[in-house]
Amino acid sequence: MTSGIVAEDWIAHHARFSPAAEAAHDLASGRRFTYAAFDDRITRAALWLAEAFGVRRGDRVAVLSMNDTDVFELQFACRRLGATFLPLNWRLAVPELEFICKDATPVALIHGDEFADAAAQVARLAGVRHVANLANGQPSAYEAGLAAATGTLTPPVMDLDDIWTIMYTSGTTGRPKGAQITYRMCVFNAIQCAMTIGLTAQSKNLVFLPTFHTGGLNVYANPTFHTGGCNVVMRSFDASQFLRLLVDKQLHLTHLLGVPTNFLMLAQEPGFAEADLSHIVCIGVGGAAAPLALLEDYGRKGIKLQQGWGMTETGPLGLLLSPDMALAKVGSSGLPPLYVRLKICDPDGNEVAPGQTGELMIKGPTVTPGYWNRPEANRTSFTADGWFHTGDAARQDADGYYYIVDRWKDMFISGGENVYPAEVENVIFQLDGVLENAVIGVPHEKWGEVGRAYVVLKPGANLDEGAVIEHCGSQLARYKVPKEVRFIGELPHNATGKVLKHQLPRT
Numbered sequence: 001m002t003s004g005i006v007a008e009d010w011i012a013h014h015a016r017f018s019p020a021a022e023a024a025h026d027l028a029s030g031r032r033f034t035y036a037a038f039d040d041r042i043t044r045a046a047l048w049l050a051e052a053f054g055v056r057r058g059d060r061v062a063v064l065s066m067n068d069t070d071v072f073e074l075q076f077a078c079r080r081l082g083a084t085f086l087p088l089n090w091r092l093a094v095p096e097l098e099f100i101c102k103d104a105t106p107v108a109l110i111h112g113d114e115f116a117d118a119a120a121q122v123a124r125l126a127g128v129r130h131v132a133n134l135a136n137g138q139p140s141a142y143e144a145g146l147a148a149a150t151g152t153l154t155p156p157v158m159d160l161d162d163i164w165t166i167m168y169t170s171g172t173t174g175r176p177k178g179a180q181i182t183y184r185m186c187v188f189n190a191i192q193c194a195m196t197i198g199l200t201a202q203s204k205n206l207v208f209l210p211t212f213h214t215g216g217l218n219v220y221a222n223p224t225f226h227t228g229g230c231n232v233v234m235r236s237f238d239a240s241q242f243l244r245l246l247v248d249k250q251l252h253l254t255h256l257l258g259v260p261t262n263f264l265m266l267a268q269e270p271g272f273a274e275a276d277l278s279h280i281v282c283i284g285v286g287g288a289a290a291p292l293a294l295l296e297d298y299g300r301k302g303i304k305l306q307q308g309w310g311m312t313e314t315g316p317l318g319l320l321l322s323p324d325m326a327l328a329k330v331g332s333s334g335l336p337p338l339y340v341r342l343k344i345c346d347p348d349g350n351e352v353a354p355g356q357t358g359e360l361m362i363k364g365p366t367v368t369p370g371y372w373n374r375p376e377a378n379r380t381s382f383t384a385d386g387w388f389h390t391g392d393a394a395r396q397d398a399d400g401y402y403y404i405v406d407r408w409k410d411m412f413i414s415g416g417e418n419v420y421p422a423e424v425e426n427v428i429f430q431l432d433g434v435l436e437n438a439v440i441g442v443p444h445e446k447w448g449e450v451g452r453a454y455v456v457l458k459p460g461a462n463l464d465e466g467a468v469i470e471h472c473g474s475q476l477a478r479y480k481v482p483k484e485v486r487f488i489g490e491l492p493h494n495a496t497g498k499v500l501k502h503q504l505p506r507t
């Protein structure tokens with residue numbers, strides 16, 4: 001059963017309503033597109049996909065590319081054909097990409113030049129019939145296809161319940177799953193982003209998280225297109241360039257979202273202490289729990305990092321802290337937007353009392369209808385009445401504000417007591433000289449599991465294991481204090497900066 005509500009074409013609307021407004025600015029190539037020009041390129045891209053590769057409604061189109069305005073064109077070209085957009089994680093190895101392409105069976109694979117070898121291998125192994133390159137505005141099959149495209153296009157009528165995108169999860173705990181992203185999810189996420197962070201047609205959002213990830217695609221890039229604003233696209237994250245862009249008053253960015261690692265790196269840049277970011281309306285931080293010390297350090301500089309929470313499967317926006325409460329409720333991920341329902345449950349599915357920790361459950365129009373080709377995962381991920389299991393441990397305070405304690409799976413039990421690594425990590429971050437840290441549970445003969453802290457130090461810092469353990473002992477219950485500290489050069493991260501704890505040695 002469909003909703004009966006048409007999924008409108010945002011770019012086509014703005015091209016009619018405000019054709020001269022700037023839609024996209026690609027920093028690597030210097031290309032800038034008005035909505036009229038962007039609309040024309042999207043139509044040509046759709047014609048090219050249909051004529052060259054036979055892409056039809058329901059087909060998947062895979063894209064393997066660094067951040068590029070072309071990626072957004074292909075996303076909206078899929079809308080105009082009724083096809084499904086399939087962004088691929090360029091950090092994955094060929095066997096991982098092969099698995100995804102065999103699972104999603106795309107008709108075509110469009111790739112950036114730097115991924116030509118990997119794309120050719122994946123296409124051969126997964127049986128993808130058509131492969132073509134794009135090159136950030138340089139001569140390529142993509143630009144030639146757009147230039148040669150002719151004819152007219154009659155986009156199919158798409159329903160809000162139709163699938164626009166399949167976005168594969170990071171696969172940190174096994175094979176990745178393809179979360180199906182509907183037009184309904186994107187529309188309600190765009191509305192809720194606009195309501196909570198003040199997006200307007202005058203907004204300029206900086207896209208620097210990878211667009212194969214929901215953080216790069218859906219917060220706040222697609223919501224910015226929905227409102228008729230402009231997306232400024234960085235090819236990939238670079239801390240020095242990041243700072244230059246943020247302080248550029250002529251560019252005048254208004255919105256951005258990053259992960260804690262981005263802001264930890266930014267704070268180490270020369271010139272950050274003097275940087276004036278007062279013109280920026282919203283600086284969001286999500287993807288992982290931000291260290292309290294990081295939020296407080298930015299707060300002392302007058303920069304309010306707005307903590308949020310979300311998942312690929314939730315649209316993603318599920319919680320956001322308002323700027324006026326960013327310091328009063330430091331550490332909280334805020335409150336749910338208007339159309340999101342949340343509850344916190346124990347393992348038996350019963351709601352816990354305020355202040356107690358349980359699993360966060362979510363329901364609403366921004367939640368995925370399920371995973372592609374995963375009937376068993378769909379059965380276990382949803383309750384009978386439609387609540388989605390997030391896998392995040394959370395609690396609420398007396399005012400109703402939500403705190404993401406940790407990933408439910410990251411919790412370990414030491415001597416019968418639950419230990420949430422994020423709490424311990426926040427304490428370690430308080431120490432001068434700590435750049436990053438991650439705490440995991442490792443086997444222990446007496447206690448079952450104990451904590452091991454992996455710590456990355458800032459240049460010139462002089463901390464030893466004893467100092468870290470002593471500090472934790474002064475701030476935490478004994479069973480939470482790590483029994484071991486290992487100093488390493490860097491933590492393993494995925495492409496968005498999230499720490500990959502499963503790659504840290506447990507022996």
